[in-house]
Amino acid sequence: MRRFALLTIAAVVLFVIMPPAPRPLPAAPPGMAAPIRGVIHVHTNRSDGTGSVDDVTRAAAAAGLQFVIVTDHGDGTRTPDLPDYRNGVLYIDGVEVSTIDGHLVALGLPKAPYPLGGEGRDVVDDVHRLGGIAIAAHPGSPKPDLQWKDWNAPIDGLEWLSADSEWRDERPWAFVRTLLTYPFRPPQALALLLDRPEPVIRRWDELAQRRRIFGVAAADAHARVGVRSFGEPYDSAGSLHFPSYANSFREFSIALPDARLTRDAAADAGAVLNAIRDGAFYSMIDALAGPAALRVAASAGSITVDAQAPDDAQITLFRNGVAVANTQGRRLEHAADAGVYRVEVTLPSGPGTPPVPWLMSNPVYVDRRPEAPAPPRTSTASARTSSSADLSGPRTFHAVYDNGPARGWTIEKNAASDAALDVVGALPGTQLLLRFAISGSSADSPYAAFVMPATSAIGMYDRLMFMARADRPMRLSVQLRASGAADSRWRRSVYVDQMPRAIEVPFADFHGISTSMPEHPDLSQIDSVLFVIDSVNTKIGSNGQIQIDDIKYAK
Ligand SMILES: [Zn+2]
Numbered sequence: 001m002r003r004f005a006l007l008t009i010a011a012v013v014l015f016v017i018m019p020p021a022p023r024p025l026p027a028a029p030p031g032m033a034a035p036i037r038g039v040i041h042v043h044t045n046r047s048d049g050t051g052s053v054d055d056v057t058r059a060a061a062a063a064g065l066q067f068v069i070v071t072d073h074g075d076g077t078r079t080p081d082l083p084d085y086r087n088g089v090l091y092i093d094g095v096e097v098s099t100i101d102g103h104l105v106a107l108g109l110p111k112a113p114y115p116l117g118g119e120g121r122d123v124v125d126d127v128h129r130l131g132g133i134a135i136a137a138h139p140g141s142p143k144p145d146l147q148w149k150d151w152n153a154p155i156d157g158l159e160w161l162s163a164d165s166e167w168r169d170e171r172p173w174a175f176v177r178t179l180l181t182y183p184f185r186p187p188q189a190l191a192l193l194l195d196r197p198e199p200v201i202r203r204w205d206e207l208a209q210r211r212r213i214f215g216v217a218a219a220d221a222h223a224r225v226g227v228r229s230f231g232e233p234y235d236s237a238g239s240l241h242f243p244s245y246a247n248s249f250r251e252f253s254i255a256l257p258d259a260r261l262t263r264d265a266a267a268d269a270g271a272v273l274n275a276i277r278d279g280a281f282y283s284m285i286d287a288l289a290g291p292a293a294l295r296v297a298a299s300a301g302s303i304t305v306d307a308q309a310p311d312d313a314q315i316t317l318f319r320n321g322v323a324v325a326n327t328q329g330r331r332l333e334h335a336a337d338a339g340v341y342r343v344e345v346t347l348p349s350g351p352g353t354p355p356v357p358w359l360m361s362n363p364v365y366v367d368r369r370p371e372a373p374a375p376p377r378t379s380t381a382s383a384r385t386s387s388s389a390d391l392s393g394p395r396t397f398h399a400v401y402d403n404g405p406a407r408g409w410t411i412e413k414n415a416a417s418d419a420a421l422d423v424v425g426a427l428p429g430t431q432l433l434l435r436f437a438i439s440g441s442s443a444d445s446p447y448a449a450f451v452m453p454a455t456s457a458i459g460m461y462d463r464l465m466f467m468a469r470a471d472r473p474m475r476l477s478v479q480l481r482a483s484g485a486a487d488s489r490w491r492r493s494v495y496v497d498q499m500p501r502a503i504e505v506p507f508a509d510f511h512g513i514s515t516s517m518p519e520h521p522d523l524s525q526i527d528s529v530l531f532v533i534d535s536v537n538t539k540i541g542s543n544g545q546i547q548i549d550d551i552k553y554a555k
């Protein structure tokens, strides 16, 4: 009898806390086809996920998706898999790069010529140089280490929603509710953890007014969770295969209304990536209802939103981050001034306070032409092929190395690495030849540094300029070191390759090597300028050479 009573109570509790079933949808408005759908940001057992690419594509097929974008952790030096149809789903291979400013999801990259890493802005530059798309990963993560930090870097997009961040959220009751109801309605149980990530959306709106930037809902699926530190992919106590890939993929997706797939994997991957780059997609919480069609059309002073939505859906139109129109139903029309517009559709039953947007559009620009996502860099380490004489900025110079011997230069390196500095003939005069071989174990952080004495004149200028080229594409770390303190260094990495280029690095652009130091150097304390090749951007076991000439301070 008592057992019966307990079972009854359990059943009533479950009934009360059970998330609602997905809402049925009316037919799509005329002229609106079902969108191509997929998920982005998935880990496999190549990094910290549990399944193979085959498991992931099978799960994506089971969830009714047309594409899946895998982004295992890496430095870009693994040759990415070619786009391929597996288990009937288009598989696109990307990478999630760890930078000192947070994680960056990079799509559409070839194999990188050197390891990608270091400062966020440098990795974004590298991704763009390689023709890829750079997305700030989980910017709203409750774990500060995981938040994206460099909002001046010209990222193409950000993850406005990350299942991973929502998991790490501290809402114990939502967690318990998810665990108890997961066996019955898995995607809906997972969606209970979602809400509207206000700070991230605010940041996105702010950036969108300056330049084109898309927002994407990212699965960050690992199909595992740590036993002890719930919310981490795994910990020392082991992990559970939960939630499954298929259930993560049924929770939410991104929808590409205009993309057409042809079953040619390379062409289709191009179409999917172009749609993402252009922000021609929307995010959708399928666990609440879906798949649904959404269209945001801007024409001659007006915006029209059509949504395949239940009668009680709320369509909200935002202009420059502020809600300017709201209606219940399937259509919203609004006379639009110039501005950046975005649409959110919410369902009254949606989880979270405030509720997570069920459909989230990308910015639409009315009578405003935003800058391209990657504005041309004018000052920092800009690649100029012209001679340094016609640089327009600085007016006065102080030559540090021009011709002749390398007076006072020294070499520093870890024991296993090799380095040599030679003065070689050039037209006209001489230049410096830096040769290096980076060797040792990664625990020694192998490096080779060419150290130039900084004259006291440095304090009267605001930038370092030099000509450089290397025998292959690479990143060189330029550093300023304070006297008497080996670890007081400020650094800025620059890109060099076979093409001679004039490099210009403002001192204000140097950042301390640790957060405990002043962010920028006090030039009166600087006694050396270092040109460093290290394992942040150079593969251990590789060697090469760099030619440097015409080193000067400028203002
Ligand atoms: Zn990450």
Ligand SMILES: [Zn+2]
Pocket: 041, 043, 096, 220
């Ligand atoms: Zn990830």
